[in-house]
Each structure stands twice: as C-alpha cells, then as structure tokens.
Amino acid sequence: xxxxxxxxxxxxxxxxxxxxxxxxxxxxxxxxxxxxxxxxxxxxxxxxxxxxxxxxxxxxxxxxxxxxxxxxxxxxxxxxxxxxxxxxxxxxxxxxxxxxxxxxxxxxxxxxxxxxxxxxxxxxxxxxxxxxxxxxxxxxxxxxxxxxxxxxxxxxxxxxxxxxxxxxxxxxxxxxxxxxxxxxxxxxxxxxxxxxxxxxxxxxxxxxxxxxxxxxxxxxxxxxxxxxxxxxxxxxxxxxxxxxxxxxxxxxxxxxxxxxxxxxxxxxxxxxxxxxxxxxxxxxxxxxxxxxxxxxxxxxxxxxxxxxxxxxxxxxxxxxxxxxxxxxxxxxxxxxxxxxxxxxxxxxxxxxxxxxxxxxxxxxxxxxxxxxxxxxxxxxxxxxxxxxxxxxxxxxxxxxxxxxxxxxxxxxxxxxxxxxxxxxxxxxxxxxxxxxxxxxxxxxxxxxxxxxxxxxxxxxxxxxxxxxxxxxxxxxxxxxxxxxxxxxxxxxxxxxxxxxxxxxxxxxxxxxxxxxxxxxxxxxxxxxxxxxxxxxxxxxxxxxxxxxxxxxxxxxxxxxxxxxxxxxxxxxxxxxxxxxxxxxxxxxxxxxxxxxxxxxxxxxxxxxxxxxxxxxxxxxxxxxxxxxxxxxxxxxxxxxxxxxxxxxxxxxxxxxxxxxxxxxxxxxxxxxxxxxxxxxxxxxxxxxxxxxxxxxxxxxxxxxxxxxxxxxxxxxxxxxxxxxxxxxxxxxxxxxxxxxxxxxxxxxxxxxxxxxxxxxxxxxxxxxxxx
Amino acid sequence: xxxxxxxxxxxxxxxxxxxxxxxxxxxxxxxxxxxxxxxxxxxxxxxxxxxxxxxxxxxxxxxxxxxxxxxxxxxxxxxxxxxxxxxxxxxxxxxxxxxxxxxxxxxxxxxxxxxxxxxxxxxxxxxxxxxxxxxxxxxxxxxxxxxxxxxxxxxxxxxxxxxxxxxxxxxxxxxxxxxxxxxxxxxxxxxxxxxxxxxxxxxxxxxxxxxxxxxxxxxxxxxxxx
Numbered sequence: 001x002x003x004x005x006x007x008x009x010x011x012x013x014x015x016x017x018x019x020x021x022x023x024x025x026x027x028x029x030x031x032x033x034x035x036x037x038x039x040x041x042x043x044x045x046x047x048x049x050x051x052x053x054x055x056x057x058x059x060x061x062x063x064x065x066x067x068x069x070x071x072x073x074x075x076x077x078x079x080x081x082x083x084x085x086x087x088x089x090x091x092x093x094x095x096x097x098x099x100x101x102x103x104x105x106x107x108x109x110x111x112x113x114x115x116x117x118x119x120x121x122x123x124x125x126x127x128x129x130x131x132x133x134x135x136x137x138x139x140x141x142x143x144x145x146x147x148x149x150x151x152x153x154x155x156x157x158x159x160x161x162x163x164x165x166x167x168x169x170x171x172x173x174x175x176x177x178x179x180x181x182x183x184x185x186x187x188x189x190x191x192x193x194x195x196x197x198x199x200x201x202x203x204x205x206x207x208x209x210x211x212x213x214x215x216x217x218x219x220x221x222x223x224x225x226x227x228x229x230x231x232x233x234x235x236x237x238x239x240x241x242x243x244x245x246x247x248x249x250x251x252x253x254x255x256x257x258x259x260x261x262x263x264x265x266x267x268x269x270x271x272x273x274x275x276x277x278x279x280x281x282x283x284x285x286x287x288x289x290x291x292x293x294x295x296x297x298x299x300x301x302x303x304x305x306x307x308x309x310x311x312x313x314x315x316x317x318x319x320x321x322x323x324x325x326x327x328x329x330x331x332x333x334x335x336x337x338x339x340x341x342x343x344x345x346x347x348x349x350x351x352x353x354x355x356x357x358x359x360x361x362x363x364x365x366x367x368x369x370x371x372x373x374x375x376x377x378x379x380x381x382x383x384x385x386x387x388x389x390x391x392x393x394x395x396x397x398x399x400x401x402x403x404x405x406x407x408x409x410x411x412x413x414x415x416x417x418x419x420x421x422x423x424x425x426x427x428x429x430x431x432x433x434x435x436x437x438x439x440x441x442x443x444x445x446x447x448x449x450x451x452x453x454x455x456x457x458x459x460x461x462x463x464x465x466x467x468x469x470x471x472x473x474x475x476x477x478x479x480x481x482x483x484x485x486x487x488x489x490x491x492x493x494x495x496x497x498x499x500x501x502x503x504x505x506x507x508x509x510x511x512x513x514x515x516x517x518x519x520x521x522x523x524x525x526x527x528x529x530x531x532x533x534x535x536x537x538x539x540x541x542x543x544x545x546x547x548x549x550x551x552x553x554x555x556x557x558x559x560x561x562x563x564x565x566x567x568x569x570x571x572x573x574x575x576x577x578x579x580x581x582x583x584x585x586x587x588x589x590x591x592x593x594x595x596x597x598x599x600x601x602x603x604x605x606x607x608x609x610x611x612x613x614x615x616x617x618x619x620x621x622x623x624x625x626x627x628x629x630x631x632x633x634x635x636x637x638x639x640x641x642x643x644x645x646x647x648x649x650x651x652x653x654x655x656x657x658x659x660x661x662x663x664x665x666x667x668x669x670x671x672x673x674x675x676x677x678x679x680x681x682x683x684x685x686x687x688x689x690x691x692x693x694x695x696x697x698x699x700x701x702x703x704x705x706x707x708x709x710x711x712x713x714x715x716x717x718x719x720x721x722x723x724x725x726x727x728x729x730x731x732x733x734x735x736x737x738x739x740x741x742x743x744x745x746x747x748x749x750x751x752x753x754x755x756x757x758x759x760x761x762x763x764x765x766x767x768x769x770x771x
Numbered sequence: 772x773x774x775x776x777x778x779x780x781x782x783x784x785x786x787x788x789x790x791x792x793x794x795x796x797x798x799x800x801x802x803x804x805x806x807x808x809x810x811x812x813x814x815x816x817x818x819x820x821x822x823x824x825x826x827x828x829x830x831x832x833x834x835x836x837x838x839x840x841x842x843x844x845x846x847x848x849x850x851x852x853x854x855x856x857x858x859x860x861x862x863x864x865x866x867x868x869x870x871x872x873x874x875x876x877x878x879x880x881x882x883x884x885x886x887x888x889x890x891x892x893x894x895x896x897x898x899x900x901x902x903x904x905x906x907x908x909x910x911x912x913x914x915x916x917x918x919x920x921x922x923x924x925x926x927x928x929x930x931x932x933x934x935x936x937x938x939x940x941x942x943x944x945x946x947x948x949x950x951x952x953x954x955x956x957x958x959x960x961x962x963x964x965x966x967x968x969x970x971x972x973x974x975x976x977x978x979x980x981x982x983x984x985x986x987x988x989x990x991x992x993x994x995x996x997x
Contacts, residue, residue: 033857036926043928062858062928069927070858072950082950085909089861098922218909225905245908666912675920679857679864683912685920 036064047074047598049522049530050088051515052668054146054397055079055217056524057088058598061516066537068092068516077598079197079524085218087668090677094497095514095536097676101496102540105509112509117541120508121548124465125555127491127508131463132164138446139462141168141455145469146176146399146406148545149520150529151573152467153405155549155562157417162434163558167413167421167446168461172469173399173406174449175476178758179364180395181407183373186292186308186755187381187638189631190585191407194613195356195392196526196601200224202390203356205347207237209376210261210362210762212726214245215665217360217396225249237344239264240362241762242660242690242728254344255729258658258763260334262368262644265375267330268345270322272382277349282384286627288636289318298367298648298751302454306754313641321641333644348379354390355380360398361662365762370755371642378639386637387615387627397525404523404530408586409577413452414445417580421445433579435561448757450476450750457484465493467545468512472501473670473740476759477713477750495545500672501740511542518544519570521594527610528601531594546573584621585630647763648751651731655711655765657695658732661744662761664725671738687739688721691768692730696722699768706771709733711764714746717771733768737761828954831902832976835956839886840973842962844895849930849967858927860948862910867892869913879907886963897964900957933967935985944985955979 045060058077062070071089075082104120105112131139142156148171160169184191200206200223213221228234238250239261247253256264272278292308299306327338327345348355357380363372377386377393385391397403410417419426421443431438447455453475455461464485475481485492485505494506503509516535523529538544543551546569553562564572571591578588581602589600601609605620612618614629614637622628629637651658663669666680674680689707691699701707701720708717718735728734735744749764855863870878882889882896889896899907931946952958955978959970970978 034926035929064928067926070860072860072948075950083904086862086912089910090857093857093923093925096924096926098924214906214909218906222904222906222909226903229903229905249906665909671920676923678919678923678925679912679914681920682914682916682918683864685916685918 036067036069043070045072046533046535047076048516048532048535049400049524049599050084051091051094051147051400051673052087053217054399054402054525055219056400056522056526056528056530056599057084057219058530059084059088059091061092061535063535068095068536074598079526079528079599080219081223083219083222086666086683087674087677087680088219090679092516093677094673095517095539097498099498099676100539101498101503101509101511102542104511104541105506107507112503112506117511117543120510121551121555124493124508124510125552127493128463128552128556131491135462137164137166138168139460140164140166140465141170141447141452141461141463142465142467143449143452143469143471144169144171144405144411144467146171146173146397146402147468148401148405148411149515149518150401150405150409150523150577151520151570152545152549153401153409153411154417154573154577155546155553156467157409157411158434158561159549159553159556159558161416161421161441162430162436163440163553163556163561165440165442167442167444168452169411170413170447170449170452171406171411172449172471172474173402174412174757175365175474175759175761176361176398177364177402177407178412178448178756179366179369179373179753180397182370182753182756183377183395185631186310186370186640187374187377188614188629189633190613192403192527193392193394193525194387194615195394196528196611197223198611199356199390199392199394201227202354203227203392204231204233204353204390205235205237205355207239207344207347207355207357208246208250209357209359209372210240211359211396212240212244212246212662213358213360213396214249216398216663217358218665220396221246221249235347237347239344242726242732242734244726245665252343254336254340257333257335258660258732259366259368259647260330260336260644261363261366261372262375262642263325263330263333264336264341264344265372265379266322266325266642266644267327267334267341268348268379269375269382270325271327271342271345272349272379273319273322275345275349277345277351278382279351279384282626283315283382286384286629286636287381287639288632288634289313289315289639289641291317291321291641294643295645296754299450299754299757300648300749300751302451302458304451304754308755310638318639318641321643324643348383348385351383354388355383355385356390356392356394358394358396360396362762364395364756364758365760366758367648367751367753367760367763368642368645369753369758369760371640371753374638374640374642377637381637381639387612389612395525400524401522403525403527404521408523408581413448416441417577418586429580433576450752450757450759453481453484456490457481457487459487459489462489463491463493465495466502466506467495467548470500470502470670470672472505473737473743474745475750476745476748476761478743478745478748479714480750495548496672497542498672498676500670501743510548511540512548513538513542513544517542518546520544520546521570521574524599526601528599529588529594530599531591533595546570648760649712649749649763649765651765655767656731657766657768658728659709659711659744659747659764659766660728660732660734660762661737661748662734663738664736667736667738669738670740672740674738684736686719687736687742687744688719688724690721690724690726690728690734692728692732693722695730695733695768696720699770701768701770708769708771709735709744709747709766710769711747711749711766713749714743716742716744716747718742733766824953827903828956829976831954832956835885835898835961837974839961840956842895843966843969844962845966846894847897847963847965849933849965852965853930857925859930860952865911865913879911880905883907886961895962898957898961900954901951904951942981945982946985949984955982 043062050057057080058074073082103114104117236250238247327341380393427441493508495510589604603610616622667674703722752759884902960973
C-alpha cells in the first residue's frame with residue numbers, strides 16, 4: 001500500500017510535531033519507526049485472536065485511522081490473560097510488507113501478470129469446468145490449511161463435496177494434526193481434548209512428550225511457569241529427543257532415542273501395573289481393551305492402502321502384552337535409564353498428584369503417530385487421570401484453526417462437517433443443510449494430502465487450488481511434488497498475501513485478505529471458538545478467501561448454495577454451519593455471543609461452556625457417575641495394545657545421522673509472514689543446522705561453517721549452529737524449516753502413519769559433509 | 772369469575788409451585804460449589820496492574836535500595852529507548868550479548884529484577900516492570916542482523932510527548948498504556964532509567980496519587996436539543 005497524499009500530509013505534520021518535541025527536549029529524536037499521524041494517543045483497541053499458533057491468545061489491536069499500529073494482550077481472554085509472545089506483539093506488522101500481493105495475477109507466456117480480479121476468478125471457474133468435463137470431477141482439488149478461517153473451510157467443503165461432488169478436499173493440518181485426530185477417535189471415538197487450559201493451573205506435574213513448549217506454545221508455557229512459581233511442589237519433566245529451551249526450564253530432562261517413545265510409554269504402563277498403581281475402579285467401569293493390526297508399513301509407495309481392524313481383548317491379555325516392556329528391556333532400546341522410566345511411572349501413578357501430559361508435533365509427526373497418541377492415553381487411563389481439573393492428556397495444536405476449521409468443519413477427504421462421507425446418515429444431513437441431492441456427495445474418500453500431491457504428479461489430479469499454505473516448502477520429499485506441480489497440464493491456483501515458492505509455480509494468484517482485514521472465526525486447541533471482526537480495510541483488490549470461493553462457486557452455477565450477501569455472509573455461514581453440530585456433544589455458541597466475548601468453548605449448552613468433557617460434573621452430555629466416555633458405543637475409553645515398530649528409515653553406515661526438523665519461536669511455519677516482520681527477521685534471519693558439539697568436532701565443523709546435509713532424496717547446504725538454542729544428542733541434527741532458501745524438505749522422507757496418513761518430519765537418515 | 776381469570780389463576784399457581792421447588796435448589800447448588808471450582812474462579816481472574824496488584828508494586832519498591840532510587844546517570848536516552856521498539860509499548864529487543872543455554876528464566880532477572888552496575892557493559896541495568904513473568908525470551912529477542920527480508924510500510928503512532936501537565940507545575944498524567952507496565956518506579960526511578968523520563972522526586976513511592984492515566988476514550992456527551 002503506497003502512502004496516499006493525505007496520509008503523507010499527516011506524516012509530515014507528525015514529523016514536524018516530533019521536531020517541535022525535539023526542540024523542547026534537546027538531544028532527543030523520537031522513535032525508530034515512521035509515524036502514522038500527529039495526534040499522539042488517538043488509538044482504539046479491538047479484540048481478535050492471534051494469527052499464529054494453536055494456543056489462540058486474545059489480542060487487542062491498536063487502530064489509528066485505517067491502520068493497525070500496536071498490539072497488547074487481551075486481559076479478558078482466559079487463554080493468555082493479557083500476555084503475548086514476540087510473534088503476537090508484532091503480528092500486525094505482517095500487514096505491511098512492501099511486496100504484499102494487492103492484485104490478481106495470471107501466468108501469461110510464462111510470466112505472472114496483473115489482471116483485474118474478476119478476470120482471474122473467471123479463469124479459475126473456466127479452468128475448473130473444463131478440467132471436470134475432460135478428466136472427471138475427481139481431477140480437481142482444493143488444498144487448504146489449519147490457518148483457514150472457519151467460513152473458508154466451510155465454503156470449500158460445501159463447494160467441492162456438496163456441489164462438485166468430489167472428496168478432493170485436504171488441508172495442511174494433515175501434516176500437523178492427523179495423528180492427534182486418529183488418536184482421539186481410536187481411544188475415545190470423538191476428536192479434540194477432553195480438558196482445557198485451566199488444567200495448567202491445577203496440575204502438580206507436567207510431562208512434555210517431544211514438545212518444545214517454551215518456543216512453540218510460549219504463552220501456555222509461561223502459564224505453566226507461573227503455576228510452578230506460585231506452588232513450590234509443581235514439577236516439569238521434559239521427555240524429548242533433543243535438549244531445548246523447554247528442557248532448560250524443566251526440573252528434569254529425559255532424552256530418548258527417536259521412535260522409542262513407543263517403548264517407554266509401554267514400559268511406564270508395565271511399571272504402573274507391576275506396582276499396582278492402577279485405578280482399578282476406573283478401569284473396571286470406564287475402560288475396555290483392544291488390539292489392532294501390527295507391521296503396518298510406512299506408506300512410501302504410491303496407492304498405499306491400510307485399514308486397521310480392532311479386536312477386543314481383556315486386561316490379562318494386555319498385561320501379557322506388556323511383558324515385553326520391562327524398564328530394563330526398554331532401557332536397552334530407548335536409551336532412557338530404567339530408573340527414569342520408573343520415576344515417570346511413579347509420577348503418573350502417585351494418587352496424590354494431578355498430572356498433565358502435553359504433546360504436539362513430536363508425537364503427531366511420527367510413522368506410528370496414532371499409536372503413540374493411544375499409548376499416552378493408556379497411561380492416563382490406567383491411573384484414571386483424565387477429564388478432571390489438572391489430570392489431562394493434552395494434545396496441543398499447531399495452527400490457529402486446525403481444530404476450528406480442519407477438524408470441526410472436516411476439510412479432509414473422508415470428513416463432512418458432521419461425520420464421515422462413508423456414513424449414509426452424515427451424507428443425508430449434509431445434503432439437507434447444503435440443499436444438494438444426497439447422491440451428489442461421494443461416499444468414497446479420495447486422496448489424503450501426500451497421496452493428493454502424488455496424484456498431481458501422476459496426472460490423476462489436474463487442477464489444484466491452494467489457500468493459506470505453502471506446500472512447495474512444507475511437503476516432505478519436496479523435489480518430487482514440486483516437479484509434479486510444474487508438469488504440463490497441471491493448473492495451480494494460489495490464494496496468497498506474499499510471494500512464496502508456491503506462488504512461483506502458480507498459474508493464477510488470487511490476492512487474499514489477512515485475518516483482521518476480514519471477518520472470521522478460529523478454533524483453538526481447547527475447543528474455543530474465537531470470532532474476529534474486520535478491523536482494517538482490505539488493501540487493493542485483496543479479497544477474503546471465503547468470498548473468493550463464493551465468487552467461483554457462483555460462476556460454476558451454484559448460486560442457490562451460495563446465496564449470501566457481502567455484508568452478512570460470515571454470520572449467515574456461521575448460522576448454517578452450526579446446524580451440523582446442534583447436539584449437546586458439540587453445540588457451538590451463537591454468532592452474537594461469539595462476537596461479544598473473547599472466545600467460547602464448545603460444547604456450549606444452555607449458555608454454559610464445557611471445560612472437561614466425559615465428566616458429568618462438567619459435561620451435560622455425560623451421564624451417570626464418575627465418567628462417561630460417550631464417544632464409543634460401549635461408553636468406555638479404549639486402551640490399545642500398540643507395540644514398538646522401527647521407523648521407516650534409520651541411520652546406517654552411509655547415512656549415519658538422524659535429521660529432525662521443526663519450528664522456532666520467532667518464525668511461523670514457512671516464514672512467509674514472520675520474515676516480513678522486522679524484529680523477527682532480525683532475530684533469526686536464516687535457518688541453520690544444529691549439530692552436537694562432539695559430532696561437529698569429529699567432523700571438523702566449526703560454528704557458522706557451511707555443512708552439506710544429504711539424504712537419499714536431496715541435499716541442502718547451510719550454516720552450522722553449535723551450542724546454539726537447541727542441542728541435539730550425538731548422532732542427530734536439527735533444522736528449522738522456515739527458510740525457503742534452504743529447503744530442508746527436499747531432504748526429508750514422505751513416510752507416514754498408515755492410520756492417520758500424517759508424514760514423519762522428525763526422522764530420516766542423512767550424512768554430513770563440510771561444504 | 773370468568774373462565775380466563777381461572778386460567779390465569781391456574782398458570783400463576785403452577786408458576787408459584789415451580790418457584791417454591793426450584794429456588795431452594797438453585798440456592799443449594801450455589802452454596803455447594805466445590806472448592807476446586809472456587810480455586811479455578813480465582814485463578815481465572817485476569818491479572819490487572821496497579822489497582823489489583825498494587826501490593827506487589829509497593830513490595831518491589833521496598834526491595835530497591837535507597838542508593839539505587841537516588842542514583843542518576845545520563846547514559847540512557849529516549850531515542851535509544853524507542854529505537855529498540857516497533858511501536859510505543861512493544862517489547863524491546865535485547866541490545867547486549869546473551870548466552871543461549873539455560874537462559875529461559877532467572878538469568879535475565881538476576882540483573883533486570885533489581886538493577887545495578889554492569890562492569891561488562893559499563894552501564895546501569897534497567898529494571899523490568901513485570902518481574903513476575905519469567906520466560907523473558909518469549910517476547911524479548913536478540914538481534915543478529917540489521918537487514919530486512921523485504922522492506923516494510925509499517926507505521927505507528929508517535930511516542931507520547933513529555934511534560935504534558937494540564938496546569939503549569941502540575942503533575943503530568945500518565946501518557947502510556949499500563950498493561951504490564953504498571954510498576955512506575957521500574958522505568959522512572961534510578962540510574963538505569965532513561966534520563967528524560969526520570970522523576971525528580973524518586974523517594975515518593977505512591978506515584979499514582981498524583982499521576983493519573985490520560986484517557987483518550989471518546990466519551991458520551993449529551994447534546995442539548997436545539
């Protein structure tokens with residue numbers, strides 16, 4: 001956005017005011033930033049959830065004229081109670097990068113050229129129609145994100161699943177949360193945490209499973225530190241594969257070898273049973289035991305198919321299964337001392353301690369992601385520490401609306417807003433609400449994310465629309481999928497705010513509005529729905545993602561399904577969407593209340609939020625005494641017999657190092673937003689590879705020296721960081737993935753959990769050389 | 772008595788019956804709320820600055836030594852203060868060397884909770900107004916470069932002007948947001964503070980008796996009928 005003549009005059013006036021002040025106070029020149037206007041303090045504060053992670057902090061955005069100029073934490077939001085992290089405090093600066101995409105772009109003769117947005121939308125609709133006619137309905141796809149606002153995902157699902165009739169709807173949350181979802185569904189039959197952030201204020205012990213909370217969920221981690229500070233007995237145990245800021249802050253740091261969390265979790269259960277620390281009453285009333293398939297594969301080949309089959313067993317069979325997992329045997333595989341395993345078991349087993357486990361990508365991006373989620377639930381179920389204040393197995397989310405949009409609206413190939421496409425009742429309900437013929441909704445799921453990009457490469461998919469995500473940085477085994485997207489006869493539409501590597505391969509770029517430039521909803525990790533109003537005007541031709549979908553839907557002839565006006569469409573979509581969840585297990589708050597409050601938790605029944613599900617004291621859908629795990633037909637939570645199986649690829653003599661990838665505090669995902677925020681870029685301007693000091697010494701690598709990292713799939717050369725922020729153990733390196741200059745995902749492996757189809761970004765084998 | 776009156780009477784009777792049964796139930800439920808819920812209600816109260824947390828502010832005032840309170844230096848300027856921020860009130864970056872390992876908490880507060888002279892930097896240490904927050908590096912980051920990824924069109928408000936007393940010699944109002952910055956002495960007293968905003972009467976502890984927040988809210992005003 002250029003400075004208009006009017007605001008230039010304002011700016012000049014402001015500058016002269018500053019000059020006057022400088023005259024009054026010799027030696028002072030004010031401020032490092034440019035000033036918006038001369039009337040100091042003219043600021044209005046407006047509430048919104050934060051744009052970045054899944055914590056869902058409430059922000060107050062300071063607005064002056066039509067510009068966002070400052071941020072403070074929303075003291076009324078129970079999530080963060082007025083505190084933010086460095087990303088949140090500077091989040092509004094993401095609106096003002098100089099290369100903001102303000103106009104639609106269409107590739108003509110190999111170059112992206114600006115066109116009026118109407119022309120671009122016409123082309124998108126035309127291309128979709130043509131592709132469906134030539135190659136069938138399953139040749140078009142939409143790929144969204146856990147950063148999709150709820151109405152974006154809802155409109156996408158309605159258009160593709162309801163109107164076009166294809167299940168080619170996926171989102172990057174598949175790369176982020178899918179194992180959490182299948183973990184919940186297999187153990188409890190219903191998705192999303194039973195507890196809430198209040199657990200942090202009640203727990204006596206926190207155990208973080210492969211979860212660097214201090215950097216990834218900093219505001220929650222601060223809340224955890226505040227609890228520890230106010231009650232001296234509170235302890236934090238960090239159970240991880242590398243030493244991080246979280247390990248530094250923890251009372252105890254325990255390191256395990258990659259993938260062996262499966263062994264340790266089972267060994268903890270073994271110890272709990274051996275010492276009779278189990279909650280027998282809870283197990284008798286509320287738990288049943290089940291076994292699934294084993295030796296389930298890794299999905300590295302095209303058209304990989306897997307379906308698990310549950311077999312009911314009894315407690316004795318479960319005990320016999322655990323015989324293989326004595327702490328001593330577990331020590332040999334995991335590298336965790338038997339003493340530490342017994343310590344963790346004793347902590348979970350202590351009847352006087354309330355224990356909360358936290359995890360996120362370490363357990364979800366795992367070729368046995370569903371299994372490890374099940375195993376941590378097993379621990380909590382054996383001791384009955386669940387669904388009550390402070391007793392909580394808590395699966396944290398990565399993105400601001402992975403829960404709200406992807407999991408609740410169901411923007412995954414097998415899902416509908418309520419239920420799955422395979423279920424006739426769910427199709428009937430969707431068809432009725434969407435006003436489409438029931439037979440229009442296809443009962444067969446098509447492609448999960450990795451397979452969707454494989455289908456694009458193979459040519460089974462010819463048209464793909466990408467919104468709010470950057471797959472050309474984030475897909476594992478990236479070379480294959482980028483080459484696939486660039487092949488002839490593929491048409492890629494990208495809704496974006498800034499140029500990215502995905503933008504570079506787009507055929508059409510639609511300029512998107514950012515979160516506070518439009519109205520919408522996010523849903524955070526603790527089942528909290530958060531409304532944001534439009535706070536500043538949309539720049540240039542930028543358009544809300546939901547409205548982009550509506551425009552295209554109308555061009556495809558679906559006026560009847562997309563009838564809303566530009567003034568009220570977000571409210572109208574909300575009112576239509578919540579009909580899917582109109583039952584005491586999932587009722588959502590009405591629009592008006594969401595607009596007024598800093599987030600409301602569902603199930604929202606009779607004007608009350610549900611803080612702990614499955615517990616009749618707090619959850620109106622739960623019946624009877626104690627607990628009611630109503631997600632499963634037997635009203636019990638399921639303990640699963642899940643063994644240890646090795647990862648898809650382990651270090652060997654040729655590729656002797658583990659490669660682990662992830663985020664850091666300052667940068668959000670691929671950095672397309674945070675790198676345009678001055679302070680965040682200046683703090684961490686480029687990515688690096690963390691190497692253990694002993695490994696570095698053995699290889700003759702010094703700090704800052706370039707290192708070549710090579711796997712069987714690709715290679716990248718970047719600077720070494722020794723004794724930096726994190727410290728991997730010997731035999732492991734860690735690379736933050738935010739930097740498009742160093743595409744670490746060209747090196748990673750596209751193996752995934754056969755149940756959740758979520759890839760494992762934490763484990764593959766690489767070799768290191770001085771570059 | 773006609774039939775409608777009888778109907779109304781019946782409705783009232785039923786309503787009264789319901790009230791007699793439910794009111795004690797409601798009262799009982801309210802009285803029987805569990806200690807856990809009470810605890811959670813207390814914990815859920817948002818932390819507000821001075822008015823709800825004034826005790827802590829006075830305690831931190833007591834902890835600071837008289838020497839520090841009366842100390843002064845000219846080493847810190849307002850332009851330097853704002854140069855470390857993206858807008859008035861944003862968390863400043865860390866302008867000195869910091870070690871990475873083990874820094875999540877405590878280490879920053881060793882110096883920034885109570886102030887003092889640092890031999891290494893040859894300066895007086897400024898005090899944080901919110902020492903109860905211990906994960907300092909969650910908001911304060913170290914700069915490693917001057918450059919930008921791409922240029923930015925960021926603008927913000929000018930910082931508040933100084934010395935805005937409403938009458939000559941009167942105490943100036945507080946021109947900035949107070950959230951997380953409610954502890955006045957942290958930034959306005961002692962040798963670690965910015966010279967231009969250091970008060971001349973540092974040993975008076977109850978700042979807010981004279982200095983009140985300056986409000987910019989556009990208030991409702993009744994317009995008289997014309």
